[in-house]
Amino acid sequence: MSSQAAIKRIRGLHRKKERISSGLAIAQGGKLVRELLESDMSLIELHVRADQQELLQGLTGVDMDIANQEELDKMATMQTGVSAVAVFEQPDYGALLPEEGEVYLACDAVADPGNLGTIIRSAENFGITGVVLGLETVDLFNPKCVQATMGSLFRVPTFRMDLFELNAVDVSIYKAELEGQSLYDVEMGSPAIVVVGNETHGVTEEFKEATAITIPITGDAESLNVGMAATVIAAELYRRELS
Amino acid sequence: MSSQAAIKRIRGLHRKKERISSGLAIAQGGKLVRELLESDMSLIELHVRADQQELLQGLTGVDMDIANQEELDKMATMQTGVSAVAVFEQPDYGALLPEEGEVYLACDAVADPGNLGTIIRSAENFGITGVVLGLETVDLFNPKCVQATMGSLFRVPTFRMDLFELNAVDVSIYKAELEGQSLYDVEMGSPAIVVVGNETHGVTEEFKEATAITIPITGDAESLNVGMAATVIAAELYRRELS
Numbered sequence: 001m002s003s004q005a006a007i008k009r010i011r012g013l014h015r016k017k018e019r020i021s022s023g024l025a026i027a028q029g030g031k032l033v034r035e036l037l038e039s040d041m042s043l044i045e046l047h048v049r050a051d052q053q054e055l056l057q058g059l060t061g062v063d064m065d066i067a068n069q070e071e072l073d074k075m076a077t078m079q080t081g082v083s084a085v086a087v088f089e090q091p092d093y094g095a096l097l098p099e100e101g102e103v104y105l106a107c108d109a110v111a112d113p114g115n116l117g118t119i120i121r122s123a124e125n126f127g128i129t130g131v132v133l134g135l136e137t138v139d140l141f142n143p144k145c146v147q148a149t150m151g152s153l154f155r156v157p158t159f160r161m162d163l164f165e166l167n168a169v170d171v172s173i174y175k176a177e178l179e180g181q182s183l184y185d186v187e188m189g190s191p192a193i194v195v196v197g198n199e200t201h202g203v204t205e206e207f208k209e210a211t212a213i214t215i216p217i218t219g220d221a222e223s224l225n226v227g228m229a230a231t232v233i234a235a236e237l238y239r240r241e242l243s
Numbered sequence: 244m245s246s247q248a249a250i251k252r253i254r255g256l257h258r259k260k261e262r263i264s265s266g267l268a269i270a271q272g273g274k275l276v277r278e279l280l281e282s283d284m285s286l287i288e289l290h291v292r293a294d295q296q297e298l299l300q301g302l303t304g305v306d307m308d309i310a311n312q313e314e315l316d317k318m319a320t321m322q323t324g325v326s327a328v329a330v331f332e333q334p335d336y337g338a339l340l341p342e343e344g345e346v347y348l349a350c351d352a353v354a355d356p357g358n359l360g361t362i363i364r365s366a367e368n369f370g371i372t373g374v375v376l377g378l379e380t381v382d383l384f385n386p387k388c389v390q391a392t393m394g395s396l397f398r399v400p401t402f403r404m405d406l407f408e409l410n411a412v413d414v415s416i417y418k419a420e421l422e423g424q425s426l427y428d429v430e431m432g433s434p435a436i437v438v439v440g441n442e443t444h445g446v447t448e449e450f451k452e453a454t455a456i457t458i459p460i461t462g463d464a465e466s467l468n469v470g471m472a473a474t475v476i477a478a479e480l481y482r483r484e485l486s
Contacts, residue, residue: 121467216481218367224368231474235458
């Protein structure tokens with residue numbers, strides 16, 4: 001059984017303010033909690049349904065218990081019926097910048113947590129070394145974002161910074177825009193950063209010197225959303241690496 | 244002002260059963276409603292906030308009015324503050340199959356409406372001619388799916404059928420799987436259909452004869468979700484078309 005205090009503490013982490021002040025975040029659902037346990041993240045607290053109690057095996061120094069469904073539902077943000085809820089420490093990778101041969105993605109004011117989650121997941125899938133998050137980008141530890149990464153969040157290095165500072169670093173900067181050089185024609189420098197922008201406003205003025213690249217699409221279509229755009233760019237860069 | 248009867252009628256369309264029996268669906272938000280008005284869809288009913296009343300200009304034969312925010316919020320499924328809600332007829336493209344030079348996507352038991360929306364949007368962006376939906380695939384007119392297509396739903400031909408029947412048609416069938424020939428090495432026949440599967444179970448047994456193709460990803464990663472996978476496949480096919 002989980003205490004009322006635990007439920008209250010975890011519900012507090014639904015709020016960004018509380019996540020920032022505590023440096024903690026939550027992961028929900030048996031699948032995601034398994035990914036968390038297999039990662040290098042620091043686990044603080046774990047509440048599981050009786051049928052998932054094998055998750056507790058071998059853990060030490062963790063505040064853990066068997067919870068009933070009602071308690072878990074109170075801890076969860078998104079769906080009813082989750083079998084596990086965990087609290088983990090937000091990782092601190094320090095200041096990150098790409099080195100020779102590496103490509104980073106930079107998220108400039110990405111607003112939707114689902115899109116940010118897709119970006120992190122694509123970064124891992126396609127060998128992007130790290131993701132930097134602009135100050136205006138949605139909280140990476142927003143529960144919707146954590147879920148959308150499907151665990152990639154636990155493995156991809158991330159770093160929040162004022163992206164304007166990238167302009168002072170010796171790195172080739174590209175930005176995904178509606179108009180620019182075709183993704184398929186651009187020769188990337190190294191190290192490189194590809195900036196993706198806000199869902200409505202695109203990449204900010206701060207990157208006016210960066211090389212604009214565009215994903216060719218058919219004439220009539222609305223543009224891709226930022227999660228899809230980052231996925232296509234990362235897949236193309238990985239395709240080149242393979243060939 | 245919108246009548247209580249209109250609100251009730253539109254709220255009925257939040258339910259799949261009602262959408263199927265009526266053949267109608269809803270679009271929400273000024274941006275999406277604009278896309279609807281510019282498309283070939285049959286508009287049945289339109290409720291807009293006073294500041295969006297230019298949307299009503301030039302319309303005939305449509306049940307329309309100026310609604311207040313409270314009324315619109317009652318009609319909407321997903322967010323508060325939508326400025327327009329429209330009812331449209333679900334399009335009937337008849338039986339669709341790809342012809343020489345065309346590629347279709349087929350959705351075999353895609354369960355998440357957001358993923359299906361992403362697939363439809365990518366289909367339009369990357370010149371896929373049509374999308375066939377297996378009987379087990381989520382309702383295309385689920386409001387979450389309609390929103391996720393960002394309007395592509397109004398322009399991409401779709402057809403729901405028993406996908407097993409594709410095996411009797413003279414068309415090259417490929418299926419996206421975790422293991423198979425690399426997407427980048429496969430030479431596609433024509434016409435072609437690429438089947439994407441359920442989020443958990445993949446493509447069903449029915450396509451055991453189809454050529455399995457896979458998107459190369461790095462070793463440790465979880466696989467892409469089905470929306471991302473369809474996006475990468477469609478983008479790659481369009482890249483080939485351009486080169």
